[in-house]
Amino acid sequence: MHNTHFLKDAPMVISPRLVLSRRLRQTPFEHRVFEQGAQAFTVYNHMILSSVYASPEEDYRHLCAHVQIWDVSVERQVEVTGRDALALVELVTPRDLSRCRVGQCMYAPLVDENGGIVNDPVIVRLAPDRFWISVADSDVLLWMKGIAYGKGMDVSIFEPEVSPLAVQGPRSYDLMSDLLGEQVRKMKFFRFIETEIAGTPVVLARSGWSGQGGYEIYLQDASKGLDLWDAIWTVGQQYDIRAGCPNLIDRLESGLLSYGSDICLDNNPLECGLSRFCDLDKPAEYMSRAALAKIQADGVLRKVVHLKIAGDALISPRSTWTLRNHQGQSVGFVTSAAFSPTYETNLSFATVDRAYAASGQLLTVEIEGQESRPSVVADDKWQ
């Protein structure tokens, strides 16, 4: 491995410049993101997403104590409406969406006919026959359009002009109830309401891609993006609000897998710890039924696990790090890692052969092919 990307004991990955263009789409909040000093970005759904403001650790400590505003416009929506809308969204996921009421969101892995995960979105039910699929990093728009065309289904499928802004952290409840009244404090997790902020209609959901709680606000008019940001920013001053972004330390501590990094089309949901989101006996027709039934019957061959890695603070791998058993055989690979100040060790997600997936299993990690370290499989509470 070339080691430009990985310097032990370095505070951040040494990373190259990103050249912006129209193809890496602009967000409605982008001016504020740059003004607030975002230092580094990734690209997600053909759009830019900030990754660091002060430093990963300082951003994390602030998130856990206060409140942050996050430009998560990259969570693009695929809107599905029309007579066959429910049948289509049921077809693409093993999750039983007939139980998803209007006003509710559900995390629902999209799974193809071979059992492979196409994406792991949150599905928002806006009306009996109207859904937003709030997608991770793959073109679900093309997937849904292709299936609907092939099946001749009576649906309309498009990407609406919707960009989510997240308010995350323990003080998010105070902030949002100052802004909208006490009723938003009582909202249940994964429920949403339709309301208005800064004179623009929004969908407000109790959700977000952190373990610290909060809301996602779905802006529907890009020209009002800065007004929406500013309205939250102003009220947030008394709560020490800062601009932030999905944080690697928080997501590892919270067990949030990232599509493309920790899971991909090559994975099935049963090996990724997503069984609780798979209603294999759901009544509706779904395309992965036969494949998942077979995997369930045969048992999975590998598992995505939580793995603690000893030693100094690590920077996440450029791609993967090999895992070896005590005989030196390759039995898996690490896909994401970060040093947790809370657990005082490196946390990681790894894919390992079934025989090595039990809590307490000891494995050796080859870091960038240069250094070996001991590691141990943990449960999903990092115990």
Add this chain to the structure above:
Amino acid sequence: MHNTHFLKDAPMVISPRLVLSRRLRQTPFEHRVFEQGAQAFTVYNHMILSSVYASPEEDYRHLCAHVQIWDVSVERQVEVTGRDALALVELVTPRDLSRCRVGQCMYAPLVDENGGIVNDPVIVRLAPDRFWISVADSDVLLWMKGIAYGKGMDVSIFEPEVSPLAVQGPRSYDLMSDLLGEQVRKMKFFRFIETEIAGTPVVLARSGWSGQGGYEIYLQDASKGLDLWDAIWTVGQQYDIRAGCPNLIDRLESGLLSYGSDICLDNNPLECGLSRFCDLDKPAEYMSRAALAKIQADGVLRKVVHLKIAGDALISPRSTWTLRNHQGQSVGFVTSAAFSPTYETNLSFATVDRAYAASGQLLTVEIEGQESRPSVVADDKWQ
């Protein structure tokens, strides 16, 4: 507009850092790309692509005079094989692929049932029932899989372990014939052969995303990437070979549109100057037939044009710049721009209302909402 991204007279866009992760996939040639000093990158098909080595202009001047090696692994392949392979690839494009012989490549816009462009790949016919779709920046894998599933077609569709490496520039013919013999000098444009370099089988095509000529070499075993690079690099020393990448100045001069920047799902091929790749009366069934026939009958409402912009060297827009007619009405927008040393003016691609699309039309460009400049529509030879 926020002006972090756009500084007049600046040699390069001021751009943020890119954070690497497994999700932004590693290429088989990446170590050499970093070693050769790539300064800045973009993300394309969930993978990194270098954008600048020395500077856009120095890279351009070298490309026009010598030979460069480009890591274009981001040109991912979607392999379609099986009994219905030809029927499926015919279905998704208005181009007549029955005329594409084995050993031939064809540029073929993929167009949906509404006439929208899903991607604009090169299709490589490897066997009567085996194709590689060499895609621009959208998940054609999901599009093709979705349609095939919906239609119940007898095909296998997957992303093979194939990564193209381009050899571009006027000395590419000398270099490749030194490496493989004189027969490769005589290869026709968009024809390919199967051969071997550095002990690994490759598909060698006379093609590439520059106006300076050359080859694309489709590596099929990622573990041999550095060997392949090094074999070409060694022979290239006598031709002053450098590492390079698709160059904005060259692509504007050569009229190469970029999917996501200059054209997108919202565009139809007839308004983008792609009519010569649309065989609207082709015999095979294709999904855009009715939509394109209607657009053809009604006439297009707007056109993608070549536009020269006066004044000092410009940096390409973050998103778009508005175009106005002499009454100040908005009649279009610029999507890509660069200063051409050859034409000694700024070249751009723009989308304009039909009434303003003729060569010689004068328009005013609003640069980042801060400055207005005169511009003139040119023909596709920049006359």
